[in-house]
Amino acid sequence: MSREDVLEIPVGARQDIAGFWHRVNTAPCEECGCPYDYSLDEVGVIWEAGENVEEDCLDATCDCHITPVAGLRFRLNFKERFTA
Ligand SMILES: [Zn+2]
Ligand SMILES: [Zn+2]
Numbered sequence: 001m002s003r004e005d006v007l008e009i010p011v012g013a014r015q016d017i018a019g020f021w022h023r024v025n026t027a028p029c030e031e032c033g034c035p036y037d038y039s040l041d042e043v044g045v046i047w048e049a050g051e052n053v054e055e056d057c058l059d060a061t062c063d064c065h066i067t068p069v070a071g072l073r074f075r076l077n078f079k080e081r082f083t084a
Contacts, residue, residue, distance in 0.1 A: 014037055014071065017071040018071075022042055022045055023039070023041050024037040024038060024047070025037070025038060026038075031058070031063065032059040032062035032064065032065070033056060033057060034053065034054045034057050034064060035054070036064055047068075047069070048068035049065055050070065051068075053065055
């Protein structure tokens with residue numbers, strides 16, 4: 001099966017919401033199993049799956065899909081900054 005174009009996720013570096021680049025690694029979400037990225041150089045900065053629901057997702061209503069964090073530190077900060 002040729003899915004190279006679909007699977008070509010830029011692994012290695014991502015930009016946070018403030019524009020800073022972070023080296024990242026990928027891990028499965030504890031709740032639903034979908035992969036999310038986390039920063040290797042700054043603890044707590046993560047990018048969740050959002051609309052990218054995997055076929056074997058255990059819970060499509062997981063927080064990582066409904067209220068995804070993208071380049072932010074923790075959910076509390078996410079809420080704070082998003083109610084601006
Ligand atoms: Zn999840
Ligand atoms: Zn999921």
